[in-house]
Amino acid sequence: MVTENQNFFQKVYEVARLIPFGRVTSYGAIAKYLGAARSARMVGWAMNASHTMEDIPAHRVVNRKGLLTGKHHFDGTNLMQQLLENEGIQVQEHQIIDFEKLFWDPTRELGEYYQ
DNA sequence: ATGTTGACCCCAG
DNA sequence: CCTGGGGCCAACA
Numbered sequence: 001m002v003t004e005n006q007n008f009f010q011k012v013y014e015v016a017r018l019i020p021f022g023r024v025t026s027y028g029a030i031a032k033y034l035g036a037a038r039s040a041r042m043v044g045w046a047m048n049a050s051h052t053m054e055d056i057p058a059h060r061v062v063n064r065k066g067l068l069t070g071k072h073h074f075d076g077t078n079l080m081q082q083l084l085e086n087e088g089i090q091v092q093e094h095q096i097i098d099f100e101k102l103f104w105d106p107t108r109e110l111g112e113y114y115q
Numbered sequence: 116a117t118g119t120t121g122a123c124c125c126c127a128g
Numbered sequence: 129c130c131t132g133g134g135g136c137c138a139a140c141a
Contacts, residue, residue, distance in 0.1 A: 026123085026124095027122070027123055027124085028123065028124060031123080031124090031136095036136085037137095038136070038137055038138085039123070039124080039135075039136035039137060040123040040124060040136080041121065041122090041123050041124090041136060041137060041138080042123090042136080042137055042138070043122085043123075044121070044122040044123060045121075045122085045137080045138060045139080046122095047122055048121085048122060058122080061122080062122085063122075063123065063124085064123075064124065064125095068122090069122050069123085070122030071122085072122085073122055080122095
């Protein structure tokens with residue numbers, strides 16, 4: 001049986017994997033798409049667990065300001081930025097350039113929540 | 116059980 | 129830029 005917790009984590013991973021190449025989203029956007037069931041902090045926790053459990057493009061997930069708050073959790077000091085720049089995303093001063101244009105909103109792109 | 120922390124978010128001063 | 133408040137929930141000591 002699948003508990004709500006596992007279900008939520010799986011959904012977070014699911015949405016994270018759906019982020020298109022060269023696009024980014026925020027923790028809050030994912031949480032909102034999932035009905036804000038456990039708030040944005042849990043998305044961060046899911047990402048924290050993802051780097052050891054599953055293979056998730058966590059570098060495409062930043063906070064609502066487009067700030068790379070989780071870059072210190074990657075192996076290299078600037079690995080997260082390197083991965084983003086590899087996808088054509090410009091990063092400057094720990095922040096994504098044209099974040100509004102590159103922002104991928106699950107609730108808008110995938111439609112409303114299917115709960 | 117309690118207190119603290121955290122890859123968050125919103126508001127106010 | 130800074131600090132403070134509140135909310136949210138899980139992990140940890």
